[in-house]
Amino acid sequence: MTLTLLLFIGCSTKDVKVLKYKQKTDYLVKNIEPLHVKFKNYESHYFMPWGINKIRLTKKVASWANFAYKKTDRYYGENILVLELNEIKKILETTNFEEYNKHIEYAITTQNTQIRNLPTNNPFFRKTTLAGEGYPFDYMQNTRLHVNTPLIVSHYTKDGSWAFIQSPISTGWIKAENFTKLDAKQRTEFKNSKKIIITTDNTPLYTNKQNYLIRVKLGAIFSNEKEDDEFYYSYMYTRFGDKIGVRISKDKSNKTPLEFNDKNVLHVSSELLGEKYGWGGFLANRDCSAMTKDFLAPFGLWIPRNSAAQKKSGEYLLLKSWNDKEKEKMIKTHGIAFLSLIYLKGHIMLYAGMVDDRVMVMHNAWGLRTSNFGTQGRYILGKAVISDLYVGENLNDVKRESLLISRVDGIVIKPAVPEFYVNPFVRAYPDIVSMADNQIIFRNSNAFEYNDYTDKTFQNKLNYPSIKDTISIKYPAFEEIKPPAFNYDPGRFRNDTLLKKLYGQNEEEIKNNLEELTWIDGTKILFNKKQNASIQLQKVINELKALPKKYDKFTTNIAGTYNFRYIKDTQRLSAHSYGIAIDLNVEQSAYWKWDKKFTYNNKIPKIIVDIFEKYGFIWGGRWYHYDTMHFEYRPELFDNID
Numbered sequence: 001m002t003l004t005l006l007l008f009i010g011c012s013t014k015d016v017k018v019l020k021y022k023q024k025t026d027y028l029v030k031n032i033e034p035l036h037v038k039f040k041n042y043e044s045h046y047f048m049p050w051g052i053n054k055i056r057l058t059k060k061v062a063s064w065a066n067f068a069y070k071k072t073d074r075y076y077g078e079n080i081l082v083l084e085l086n087e088i089k090k091i092l093e094t095t096n097f098e099e100y101n102k103h104i105e106y107a108i109t110t111q112n113t114q115i116r117n118l119p120t121n122n123p124f125f126r127k128t129t130l131a132g133e134g135y136p137f138d139y140m141q142n143t144r145l146h147v148n149t150p151l152i153v154s155h156y157t158k159d160g161s162w163a164f165i166q167s168p169i170s171t172g173w174i175k176a177e178n179f180t181k182l183d184a185k186q187r188t189e190f191k192n193s194k195k196i197i198i199t200t201d202n203t204p205l206y207t208n209k210q211n212y213l214i215r216v217k218l219g220a221i222f223s224n225e226k227e228d229d230e231f232y233y234s235y236m237y238t239r240f241g242d243k244i245g246v247r248i249s250k251d252k253s254n255k256t257p258l259e260f261n262d263k264n265v266l267h268v269s270s271e272l273l274g275e276k277y278g279w280g281g282f283l284a285n286r287d288c289s290a291m292t293k294d295f296l297a298p299f300g301l302w303i304p305r306n307s308a309a310q311k312k313s314g315e316y317l318l319l320k321s322w323n324d325k326e327k328e329k330m331i332k333t334h335g336i337a338f339l340s341l342i343y344l345k346g347h348i349m350l351y352a353g354m355v356d357d358r359v360m361v362m363h364n365a366w367g368l369r370t371s372n373f374g375t376q377g378r379y380i381l382g383k384a385v386i387s388d389l390y391v392g393e394n395l396n397d398v399k400r401e402s403l404l405i406s407r408v409d410g411i412v413i414k415p416a417v418p419e420f421y422v423n424p425f426v427r428a429y430p431d432i433v434s435m436a437d438n439q440i441i442f443r444n445s446n447a448f449e450y451n452d453y454t455d456k457t458f459q460n461k462l463n464y465p466s467i468k469d470t471i472s473i474k475y476p477a478f479e480e481i482k483p484p485a486f487n488y489d490p491g492r493f494r495n496d497t498l499l500k501k502l503y504g505q506n507e508e509e510i511k512n513n514l515e516e517l518t519w520i521d522g523t524k525i526l527f528n529k530k531q532n533a534s535i536q537l538q539k540v541i542n543e544l545k546a547l548p549k550k551y552d553k554f555t556t557n558i559a560g561t562y563n564f565r566y567i568k569d570t571q572r573l574s575a576h577s578y579g580i581a582i583d584l585n586v587e588q589s590a591y592w593k594w595d596k597k598f599t600y601n602n603k604i605p606k607i608i609v610d611i612f613e614k615y616g617f618i619w620g621g622r623w624y625h626y627d628t629m630h631f632e633y634r635p636e637l638f639d640n641i642d
Contacts, residue, residue, distance in 0.1 A: 049152040065117040075124040099155035107151040115142040115172035119162035131376035144281025146220040169305035187640040193223035200252040208245040219294035257300025291364040307348035341412040370397040428635035465493040475637040483600040491618040503578040526562040528579035536615040559583035581632040589629035616641040
């Protein structure tokens with residue numbers, strides 16, 4: 001295997017020669033030090049849309065394109081004729097932003113898909129006579145998403161054909177036919193699965209029966225359900241929500257993440273080199289920042305999507321004020337081959353090591369800026385190449401100040417984006433707006449200490465938990481039912497200060513926050529309406545009603561909901577005191593204090609547990625100190641709820 005390095009020589013744009021030469025494959029990577037990172041950081045960014053309860057942009061910011069492109073005599077269509085204002089207005093009238101964030105859905109892409117700035121496939125070009133404009137610079141093109149990309153959906157166009165979404169990398173419009181909605185159980189299944197990543201670009205995928213499905217790009221993520229010597233076995237969703245088994249060759253993919261070593265670096269770079277330039281993913285090709293992002297993805301390294309954001313993805317060394325030789329020296333001294341990013345305004349490149357004492361970069365570029373008697377133009381590279389920073393230095397119409405080296409602003413030594421983290425309490429409770437400086441901050445600006453930084457025994461966590469202690473044991477949502485390990489009681493740690501702030505400071509205040517609901521057998525029950533608790537229980541009721549009659553013995557004759565009382569033999573208020581818990585039929589239940597032998601047993605069917613968990617209720621049957629009748633609204637313990 002060889003890498004082709006492109007350097008340009010010649011004396012004018014009319015007489016350009018491209019010199020190609022080959023080096024041994026280890027030439028550029030001989031100093032690479034093996035690096036292995038955890039994939040958790042990458043996944044925390046990737047699944048971000050499923051961890052928020054709305055798109056976190058104001059309506060004004062989200063709808064920026066409605067104002068930016070409402071201009072006459074500025075944009076041209078695919079026929080290179082000017083777009084009339086009435087054409088643009090017809091598109092804008094469909095955007096339906098009065099429904100912004102009102103009907104949140106969670107989804108996943110079922111195809112490779114483009115995010116558009118407005119809900120249209122039609123291009124918006126600037127004048128082709130302007131340097132660097134016209135084809136392929138479609139101003140409607142935002143970015144391209146791989147299949148299996150998590151989404152949060154804000155709303156749809158008036159005819160339902162487009163959806164305004166947030167993905168892990170951008171917001172904008174995608175065709176409704178290119179994704180499907182997933183419920184909490186489906187999202188949790190995919191999020192918690194083992195992962196593989198596609199490592200060969202443009203890989204065709206087939207069903208387990210060898211029917212062609214789709215062609216996927218390097219960097220696409222799939223679950224790893226099982227494997228044999230030749231294949232990983234995964235699945236995809238159709239636009240109608242059906243699951244299709246997929247067989248993926250191990251020659252085309254790998255478990256995540258890849259070790260960062262010379263063999264893997266050369267494989268990934270060879271897959272990306274030569275790809276034609278694609279502005280914002282235009283025609284399913286990559287631009288500069290898409291190439292750097294997908295290059296680093298198999299190694300478990302997440303960086304944002306555009307070049308300006310990638311500049312902020314790690315320790316940044318500013319080089320703008322240095323001369324060309326000093327810049328190269330600093331890059332050579334501090335750069336890490338195939339990890340460091342070199343930034344200049346509007347462009348990002350991957351540092352690729354040294355050749356003949358010159359800095360080499362791997363980048364996907366449209367072209368070099370030229371100037372003939374004051375008229376600007378472009379010399380087209382148009383693809384992913386490895387070059388030095390002096391490309392075009394021998395061309396008469398490329399000015400010195402237009403060379404890459406002259407325009408270099410700085411270098412990101414090593415991408416190290418802080419883990420994307422939405423505090424689970426901020427995500428779960430409407431009255432909690434942020435967390436800062438170790439404090440949970442409420443809408444009325446009240447703040448409470450989050451972590452007391454005290455090591456505690458299990459019993460001390462029960463009696464004196466910090467807010468952070470209450471989520472210190474992961475809740476195993478939707479998993480198979482089995483006897484829990486010793487003292488594995490996710491959700492039994494409750495911080496009364498927090499719960500009082502959420503649901504009521506005392507018995508009288510809590511009572512004023514209770515709402516009457518009708519249980520499935522017609523019984524009237526009381527549940528707290530604060531923090532959407534009663535709304536979520538109503539969703540549970542609606543689904544339990546649809547179950548076959550054989551489940552009635554578990555869901556009728558319930559033990560109750562609201563009951564202001566202390567837990568027996570303690571000074572701790574029960575969750576029932578806050579009106580956020582419900583106990584099912586006692587006769588079908590087991591409780592650790594009733595069972596003299598302390599032997600775990602359970603009769604509650606998993607289908608009932610799944611329904612409660614889907615809407616943010618934990619179940620006492622998942623505790624070592626089991627209480628199988630007990631369900632409690634604790635959405636902060638879930639990654640995904642509906």
